[in-house]
Amino acid sequence: MxxxxxxxxxxxxxxxxxxxxxxxxxxxxxxxxxxxxxxxxxxxxxxxxxxxxxxDNIIFLLLMILLMIGAATQNARKKGASIRGITWKLFITFVFIEALTQSILLGFSIVPPTPQYIIPISGMVIGNSMVLGILFLNRFTAEIENRQDETELILTLGGTPKQAIHTQLITSIKASTIPTIESQKTIGLVQLPGMMSGQIIAGADPVQAVQFQLLILFILLTTAVVTSIMLGFLSYPTLFNKRMQFLKIR
Amino acid sequence: MSQTAILFQDVNYSADDLKILKNINGYFPEGKIATIVGPSGAGKSTLFKLCNGLRSPDSGEILIKGKPIINFHPVELRRKVGIALQSATMISGSVLENLELPLRLQGKTIDIEFAKELLHDVGLDGDFLMRNAKELSGGQQQKLSIARTLVNQPEVLLLDEITSSLDRVSQHDIEELIEKINEKYGTTMIWITHNLEQALRIGQYTWVMMNGELIESGESSLLRNPQDKRVQEFVKGEIV
Structure with a gap:
């Protein structure tokens, strides 16, 4: 252009x-x-x-990824400010997601180990994980607030913290991952995804563009589900103390 | 002290820098129906949460049948000391699902005949089992809440203003029900109530709490002739 x-x-x-x-x-x-x-x-x-x-230096590559994770953590933490230690929980989640996806992609030689592939894919993975994290935390904190009575009821009946928070956790995981799954059902029919469109405009073979897009879509599925589940399971224990008492969220 | 269900020794509890319970010393007798009366903000509900392990005292000790509360595993304690709240929170689903909840938490299912017997004990018909719990009346939900707590076969049952939002007929039903359960299972009952008549009618033992302190305790008849001036004012209705 x-x-x-x-x-x-x-x-x-x-x-x-x-x-x-x-x-x-x-x-x-x-x-x-x-x-x-x-x-x-x-x-x-x-x-x-x-x-x-x-x-083409691995230090620069790692710094770039770290920068992305840092920015994503900073952005998402505001939504979970009421959960103790949320900054580290988000950071660990993003690092884990990045490590998981890249080790599969590079381990099976699905993409070449060059910054041209690793950085854009990392951007999509971490960006999507951040949005999912925000969606999850938004819903989870609302569920905790709205269902305090239910949480305490289960505790009073001799339930464990995990049992007391189970419904809220599952509802929040489902609610945050549904948009990703639903949007994938209509992909290609309603909209052409941005990365694929960009590749086609840049002159790439449409079939190859589709192949890469499918790769990204499948990665985003993993990202969505793993982010919500991991954040959920890292977050809920901080809502209780050792005596299995429900702590007020801040 | 073998006949003491719960014993409090110098118990203090604060929340948000506010002293809620101040140096509580007293006991509730085993196998009897006791009541706690006192104005709003006296710390009565907080006292229950300490007994059930939902909160821990800042200092002092609570003993359940002679065993310090801290030596119980929280789950064991909560099954032993059941609590029914004014809100009578129902989980989504049928009456049966609500009744089964305490067992489901232990990975067990409820026997239908046992469920019917519990419903019968609280004055509800067996036909209620498949009804939506959230569509029951306030009185019916309260009865179901009591039955649900009984599934754990608690040795002590704490009742937090369970009749305060009910009409006279339902109040009377619940009073009869509590007496019946006390007789049938020998469960120690501790009932927070605002209603002094109710405390006199049903309670054999009573605590009067005000502003986080235990002011007087003893046979329920003390409410007819209290010694403390503040309790006298409260009984006359001058303190609400």
Missing amino acids: SYLALSLTLIFVLIPLVLSRTLRLGLEKDTLIATVRSIIQLLAVGYVLQYVFEA
């Missing part, structure tokens, strides 16, 4: 700006901030990626 063509894409920013001004939606400031931030962030990432790809 030429720089002129790239500049012309700003028309797609002007349309919402004009509409917002005309209809007094008050979205102009946020639209402009979002546009400027996306330009700066993506350009910066582009240059960083270029450097990392050319350097």
Whole structure:
């Protein structure tokens, strides 16, 4: 794409700006901030990626992944602030997901062990895991609040903490993973996924683009389910003490 | 002290820097129906949570039939000291599923005849088994809540204002039911109530609590002739 063509894409920013001004939606400031931030962030990432790809150094690669995990943890932790130690629980979950997916991909030589493959796939894995983490924590904290009576009832009847929180945990895991599973049912019919579209536009063979997209979709399934389950099982014990007493969430 | 169901020794409990229970010393006799009366905020419900192990005292000791509470495994303690709350929380599902809950937590199932017998004990018909528990009336849910607690065959049953939101007829039914269970199983009953008439009618022993303290305890008749000035005011209805 030429720089002129790239500049012309700003028309797609002007349309919402004009509409917002005309209809007094008050979205102009946020639209402009979002546009400027996306330009700066993506350009910066582009240059960083270029450097990392050319350097082909494992330290840079690991730093890049660590940066992604750090940013994802920072973003998701706000939703689980009421759960003790949530920052570390999120960090461990993201590290585990990344290690699991990359060891399968690289261990079975599904993708070549180069930064060009590892970094974009890591971005999708960690990004998806972060969204799932946020969805899970949102639902889990709401379930804990709304079902305190039920939790205490089970404890009073001689249930263990795991039994007392079981329904809330399962409901939250299901609720957070359903969007991923549902969206995969209609994929290709309703929308062409971003990565596949990008590859096709860049001139790749559509069948090969589909193969990579399928790889990503399957990874995202694992990411969704493992993130929710792992976060759930790491989080629930902190809601109780050694005497199996339900602690108030902060 | 062999006839003591629960003994409190210098028990203190605070939450959020607020002293809820202050130096509680007293006991509840075994096999009897005892009541706890006192104005709102006296710490009565918190006392129950300490007995059932849902909370732990900051200091002091609670003994269940002579054994310090700290020496019980929490699960064992909660099965031994059952609690029925005013809210009578029901889990989603049928009456049978609610009755079976305490056993399901132990990986067991309930025998239908046993379930019917329990329902009969609390004055509910066997036909109730398959009804949706959340659609029962307040009184029926309260009876089911008591029956559910009885599944664990507790030695002590704590009843936290279980009739306060019920009409007179249901109140009377539950009072009869508690007396019947006490007679049939010899279960020690401790009942928090706001209703002094009820405490006199059903209780053989009573505690009067105010502002986190145990003010007076003894035979329920003490409510007719209290020694402490604050209790006298409370009995007259001057403190709510």
